[in-house]
Amino acid sequence: DIVMTQSPDSLAVSLGERATINCKSSQSVLYSSNNKNYLAWYQQKPGQPPKLLIYWASTRESGVPDRFSGSGSGTDFTLTISSLQAEDVAVYYCQQYYTTPPMYTFGQGTKLDIK
Amino acid sequence: QVQLVESGGGVVQPGRSLRLSCAASGFTFKVYGMHWVRQVPGKGLEWVAFISYDGNNKYYVDSVKGRFSISRDNSKNTLYLQMNNLRSEDTAVYYCAGGVSHFDYWGQGTLVTVSS
Numbered sequence: 669d670i671v672m673t674q675s676p677d678s679l680a681v682s683l684g685e686r687a688t689i690n691c692k693s694s695q696s697v698l699y700s701s702n703n704k705n706y707l708a709w710y711q712q713k714p715g716q717p718p719k720l721l722i723y724w725a726s727t728r729e730s731g732v733p734d735r736f737s738g739s740g741s742g743t744d745f746t747l748t749i750s751s752l753q754a755e756d757v758a759v760y761y762c763q764q765y766y767t768t769p770p771m772y773t774f775g776q777g778t779k780l781d782i783k
Numbered sequence: 784q785v786q787l788v789e790s791g792g793g794v795v796q797p798g799r800s801l802r803l804s805c806a807a808s809g810f811t812f813k814v815y816g817m818h819w820v821r822q823v824p825g826k827g828l829e830w831v832a833f834i835s836y837d838g839n840n841k842y843y844v845d846s847v848k849g850r851f852s853i854s855r856d857n858s859k860n861t862l863y864l865q866m867n868n869l870r871s872e873d874t875a876v877y878y879c880a881g882g883v884s885h886f887d888y889w890g891q892g893t894l895v896t897v898s899s
Contacts, residue, residue: 706884710886716891717889719889723885761828769842770833771844772818777828
């Protein structure tokens with residue numbers, strides 16, 4: 669089974685500062701057939717379902733502010749919030765998709781707070 | 784706008800069954816792969832099951848294989864999860880979600896509590 673490990677488990681960042689969350693996969697999520705990394709990022713606020721932020725490692729979902737960006741390839745990925753806003757306080761999850769057979773695994777989550 | 788509304792959760796004894804439903808609107812349900820994802824309150828997310836757009840392909844996490852069954856009715860824009868032989872470790876909020884390689888749309892979730 670593919671294991672997704674996020675770091676750190678929690679972090680606190682000052683308003684306006686950069687926040688960086690890492691996600692490491694136990695095996696590559698890059699598919700050579702289409703050169704896509706099947707890695708997504710979600711934001712979950714208390715009492716709400718998760719919300720898709722980034723897919724294919726770096727494609728921002730429609731309507732997501734451009735302060736959110738994703739990078740990485742293969743096994744190592746990063747979610748960056750360039751200038752933290754108060755509304756960004758949430759838990760963030762990475763998620764991978766394995767195609768054969770279809771299997772989906774989430775990271776354990778990273779709790780982001782304001783310092 | 785896109786809406787996914789789950790129903791059917793509740794308190795059930797171990798070994799009993801429950802069927803969850805998810806009513807979809809605001810998007811073309813019949814062309815979307817659909818999932819169930821669960822979350823123990825205060826914990827992380829766990830993918831449970833996937834069904835292809837036409838219902839011909841179904842996949843499950845190992846811990847529910849043989850006990851849970853995912854299905855859909857494209858004429859009713861509804862997704863289902865039949866849960867049999869429930870265990871205490873199945874206690875969670877169950878979300879329905881739409882997408883294939885990632886989860887574009889999410890419902891608000893329905894809580895299933897397995898307890899005697």
